[in-house]
Amino acid sequence: MSKAPGQIEHYDVAVIGGGVVGCATARRFALEGARVLLLEKGADILSGASKANSAILHTGFDAPSGSQELACMQRGYAEYREIAQRLNLPLLETGAMVVAWNDADEAKLDAILAQAHANGVEDVVRISRDAVRQREPALSSQARGAVWVPGEHVIDPWSAPLAYLQQAMANGAHVWRGATVEGGAFDGKTWTLLTTLGEVRSTEVINCAGLFGDHLERALLGEASFTIHPRKGQFVVFDKAAAAMLSSIILPVPNERTKGVVLTRTIYGNLLVGPTAEEQEDRDHASLDEAILDSLVADAITKVPALEGMPITATYAGLRPATEQKAYRLKDRPEANWITLGGVRSTGLTAALGLAEHAFACYRQRRATTPIGSPVWPAVPNLAEHLPRDWQQPGYEEIVCHCELVTRREIEAALESPLPPGNIGGLKRRTRACMGRCQGFYCGARVAELTGNCLTPPISTGIWHE
Structure with missing residues (x-):
């Protein structure tokens, strides 16, 4: 082809x-x-x-009512739930709380609840300070109350x-x-x-x-x-032990410009805080700022005091294509x-x-097509920490990345797949290799040995290899 x-x-x-x-x-x-x-x-x-990104499957509870964004989010949410099992896509059912941390936040909770109901997300409810603490005992006692959104979940981005x-x-x-x-x-x-x-x-x-x-x-x-106005978001990833401190996604009360900084478990078993919202001109590079990363850590500790002293696994930044x-x-x-x-x-x-x-x-509206009668449904390998991983199955030969428990079999399967990784970042996203505590310090040489010169294929055909 x-x-x-x-x-x-x-x-x-x-x-x-x-x-x-x-x-x-x-x-x-x-x-x-x-x-x-x-x-x-x-x-x-x-x-x-x-x-x-923060890898949240959103219900659209806080999207602008009647907007194209809301319609697309809710159609996307429904279709993801429909197809996830057939494609082997994970879903970590967490729910989310929009937490009020001060009087101004608390005064906005009823409006957030009303908007959720107007958007058709009818299972959203307001909960008290005591109910917040009951759901999330590790949260700071400064939490005043919250809006509980049971349908918000974490997925593999x-x-x-x-x-x-x-x-x-x-x-x-x-x-x-x-x-x-x-x-x-x-x-x-x-x-x-x-x-x-x-x-x-x-x-x-x-x-x-x-x-x-x-x-x-x-x-x-x-x-x-x-016109695109790039908006940078910086993130901090806490060590895996931190994930046990929360069961829900902790959302801030948003403002007109941004949804704000989120605390959430990741599908890979860590705890994430971010993103920031910083305007910049550069569309290619998202640099890290130590002072801002420190502020993210401080904010996380304020909200979850037990995070004090918790090791940081990684920091990263990305750009969002915001416009005027x-x-x-x-x-x-x-x-x-x-x-x-x-x-x-x-x-x-x-x-x-x-x-x-x-x-x-x-x-x-302008062209007719004939849908495929019996489409192929290829499944992707599971990378989610809460579901069975490859290292738990016999015959994996070798653990290459010990931080993330990535097997040689997983790396070889990624390299031999219909869409093999085009660079080391692609390999990380397909396997989790080099994503753990050591950030590739111990496994990087072995990963390079296994991949050789196979990380720059320019073209992939539409042929599916069984």
Whole structure:
């Protein structure tokens, strides 16, 4: 299914951007019978905004009522719950509390409750100070009360988009990595896209380019319908012992600009605090600031005093594609065979499947497709700490990463998969190798030995290997 020399392949849909939204969109269109190509400029998927988030499956309880964001989040939430078992995607059922820490916070709880009910999330309730302490005895006594949201849960932020794209590939989609779109032209019927891997033609283009979505519109359409204002979020990951201190996601009372700093368990068995919300111009680099990281740790200790002295496993930062408006920037340009899914911020992990459905609803208004009758449902390996791991099964041969208990079998399976990692970051996201306390100090050499020179494949075909 690779290109013959000099041949230019023609696709129904070219999805530009291999973040969670692009992966979900490629999946939806492939399942609907379209011939799909996903173009990602990085060496691996999730190279941009999608690689760093708080990994919460949101109910939409606090989204703007009547918004496209709310609709996409709730469709995405429902579809994730429907397909998770078939794709082997984990769900850590935690629930969440929006905790009031002062008088001003407490005064906003009734409005948060009312908005949740207006958004159709009817199981949300307000709970007292005593009820907060009963649910979370490790929380500081400063907690005044909370809004309890039982449907908010923790998921794997990296296995989900990988599963979406692998299912797209298993059902015929193609993926080009290292394929920067450098230009293109539309002749009224077909797009010709110029990429670093060659020329490609597509009837429709779907812009899922995240932090560069406005640049892509300007380059190919001549103007942009929005402007990205990168927003950096820094995170601190506490050692695994810290995860036992909380059972729920602890959310702050949000403000107009940000949802605020969250305390949550991770699917990998740690405790996470973050993100911050810092505006910057740079779209490529998210640097760490020691003073801000210290403030995150201090905030976490204020809320959970037992975290005092708890070791830090990792710190990291990511960028969110915020725009001049809080809303998602969704644009259908039927005269240009173009759909933009832009301005998708922290809720994108949940909303991705809903955004994909939105894009397909626009597409089918002008083009007919025939859905695949019996689609293939490939399962991704489990990385969740609360479910059985590979090291617990016989025949794994070797524990390569002792901090995260990653086996040689897992690493080899990732390298031999239909979408092998394109760089060391991709390998970490597929296996958890080098993600633990030592951050690769002890296992890095062995990981390098096992991977050799296999971490830069530019193109993966749509063939599923059993």
